[in-house]
Amino acid sequence: MEFEKTPENRAVRPREEPEGCLVVALRIPLRIVVFVLVVPVRMAWDALVVAGRFLTGTVLRPLGRALLWIGRAVLVWPFVALWRYLVVPVAKALGWLGHVLVVVPLGWLYRYVLTPVGHGIAWVVRGIGAGLEWLYARVLAPVGHGIAWLLKGIGIVLAAVGAGTYTAVAWLVRYLLVVPAKWLYEWVLAPVGRALAWLVSAVVTGIGAVLYWTARVLLVLPALALWRWVLVPVGRVLAVVAREIGEALGHAWRVAGRVSLAVGRFLGTLFRWMFVEPVRWVYRTVLTPVGHVVRDVVLRPAAEAARAVGQATRQALASARETVRQARADVRRMLFGEPRRPEEVARREPTGRETRTLGSSTTALMKD
Template sequence: MVDVEKAPGAEPQAGQGEPVRRSDAEGCLAVAVRIPVRIVVLVLVLPVRMVWDALVVAGRFLRDTVLRPAGRALAWLGRALFVWPLVGLWRYVVVPLAKGVGWLGHVLLVVPAVWLYRWVLTPVGHGLGWFFTRVGAVLAAIGRGLYAGLAWLGRYLLVVPAVWLYRWVLTPVGHALAWCGRGLVWCGRQVARGVGLVVTGVGFVLYWTVRVLLVLPALAVWRWVFTPIGRVLAVVGREVADALGHAWRIAGHLSRAIGRFLGTVLRWTVAEPARWVYRSVLTPAGHAVRDAVLRPLAAAGRAAGRATRQALASARLSVRQARADVRRMLFGDPAGRRPVDRREPSAAEARTLGRSTTALTKD
């Protein structure tokens, strides 16, 4: 292993870059594996990254030009076909119908039920409560007497004989059985102690047998075989993971450079000629068509519209006059309106700002 760690007391000199990276944890194997692995991984990852970037660009274009407008159109269609009809049905059918059903239920069920509860069930309940209160008082008195009698009979027929049986029969028998049980427990303890000694000896022998035949060889294989192999695989895996990260970033830069180059080529071969054709050829041609054809046609259309509206207005006026003439010939002239006396002073008799008299106080 190559030791490139700097001395403990050394300090980085002024003007130098960041301190030297410690490589004592990497060793010769990591340094030897790193460069080839990164080259191979870069060659393998670059096509994948370019395909990925192309798919991302295509997906964004498809989202902006197809999926988003289609989604908006489907959303509007869904609102027009489902949401708005359902809202109208709920607002103008279900809600009025529910209000009508609620009012009908209130009139047919709630009001009769309240009347029945207030004027029928409440008086009947009060009467039944008074009746059962009186009956309960009588039954309580009878029950207390029966309870006292049954308690006296139970005391002298059950409790007193049971206490005598427990004190003079069951207690001596229980003491005898407890003494016998203590003897059996002592014997069991002695037997269990002997069995425990035998089991301990057998377990000690089995432990050392398994340790010598299985554990120590497995420990040696783990320490001297699997651990070095695992360290080598860990170094290789770490270097492969680092190489994948570096290769993905480098492939991204290369992919963006290639994309910019292709975009520039398409711009100068397709976009710029198309823009020049649009600006230099199609736009003047469109302006000429607009000035020579479309504007005269629009002016002629507006003039024709005005003439048509004037002709229609004249025709409506002629029809209105003819209808009025026919009405006069059939029914005569309409009677004039009779003047109405509003009892208001005329303009000459009314009070003004320069006169001090009114219509009622004038001379």
């Protein structure tokens, strides 16, 4: 049968790693101990969750709504009313006063005082600018051009003298300083520097090799042995213990949840049979018949009597209103006389059963 199954229908099981004797020896005791420790915690947690939900639905949420309403009534609504009925009208009044007392006078001052004065000052400044422009174009510019031509000639002479002096000084510096310094660097300082560098490199390499092997023998090899033969086995054991503790906690938490659910259902059933069912029985067998008797004997006759009294009261009020209306009409008639009736207007419409047609004389246009 296994060979007839398709590869899609075969269940692929995850490959399980072999477990050692340490895992098998630790699993059952750890799960028993963790289960004993976790069951009270899980039951207390479930009890706290149920109590929290009950308090949230019956106490905290209505209390929060009441506090929210009180906060609105105490903090929000007074400020809204103050803003709407005091601050806004006062601000509008102050704005109108500011417009009338500040903006309008400043606008008048700008339009009829500052603008003409500014135009006059601008005209004066334009006149002064035109005079200065004429002075620059006719006097200062020619004088400046002459001074610039003179300075240009002096600069050409000084540049020629400076070029000759620079060439002589550069030749002397090259052959008195640069050439001897280059010869000294190539034939004396460079060989001495290379020798010193080789010597320092050899010394540093030897010292580094000695320090390397000293540190390897004294530090690296003992640390490697400690890691390989002590820390790794201990870490593996601790990892197995931690994994088993975690799995035991998860298994115990789930089992404790089922135990807590069963205990909660038992307590709910006990509460139902001790309190709810007796109350339901009392309600069904005692309070409901008594309520029906009270409804049929007391409430319905009282309602019918109240309905009859209300109807009689409405009729009395209607007759009283009609009497008052007639009395007012009589008083108005005695004081002002009969009201004038509107005159009847002859309508040019057929009054009988005959209907209007296009070919007869009973239409509105051909009746006369």
